[in-house]
Amino acid sequence: MTRATPIPDTVTVHVPFRTVKRGGRKEIRLPDGAPSRPELDNALVKALARAFRWERMLRSGEIATIAELAEREKIAPSYMTRILRLTLLAPDLVEAILDGRQRPEVTLARVLEPFPVEWMAQEFRDKALS
Numbered sequence: 001m002t003r004a005t006p007i008p009d010t011v012t013v014h015v016p017f018r019t020v021k022r023g024g025r026k027e028i029r030l031p032d033g034a035p036s037r038p039e040l041d042n043a044l045v046k047a048l049a050r051a052f053r054w055e056r057m058l059r060s061g062e063i064a065t066i067a068e069l070a071e072r073e074k075i076a077p078s079y080m081t082r083i084l085r086l087t088l089l090a091p092d093l094v095e096a097i098l099d100g101r102q103r104p105e106v107t108l109a110r111v112l113e114p115f116p117v118e119w120m121a122q123e124f125r126d127k128a129l130s
Helices: 042-060 066-073 077-088 091-099 108-112 124-128
Strands: 018-022 025-029
Touching (some): 042 077, 042 091, 042 108, 066 077, 077 108
Antiparallel strands (some): 018 025
16 A cells, blocks of 8 residues: 655644743743643742741641741741732732733732732732733
8 A cells, every 4th residue: 555645754843932031030932812821930829828828827826926937937037928918919819820820920029019908909910810
C-alpha cells in the first residue's frame, strides 16, 4: 500500500507571543484575545494563604499577639501586619486572585501598599478583575 502524498520530515508551527518581566522573572504573554488558562501568581496566593492562616490563629486564641506570632514564624512584625491586612481585601478580589483571573498589574507589591478597608473603595479592585 502506498500513500498519495509524502509526509514531510519537519513541521513548522508559528506561535505568536511576547516575553515580559514580572516580579524579576520573564513571563510569556499571548496576544490579546488568544485563549489561555489562568496563571496563578504564586507569591500573591502564598501571601493570602499565610494571611488567612495567621488571622485564624489569632482569632482562635492559639496565639495571643501579633508580636508573639511574628516571633514564632521568625519574621518581622511589620511585615506580618502588612500581610495580615490582605484579609481585608474584597472577597471577589481574593477569589479572582486564587483563580488566577486578576490582571497582571495586581501583584503582591501592589496589594501590600496601603488600601481602604471598604471593599468598594479598593481602587485596584476594578483593575484586578478581568
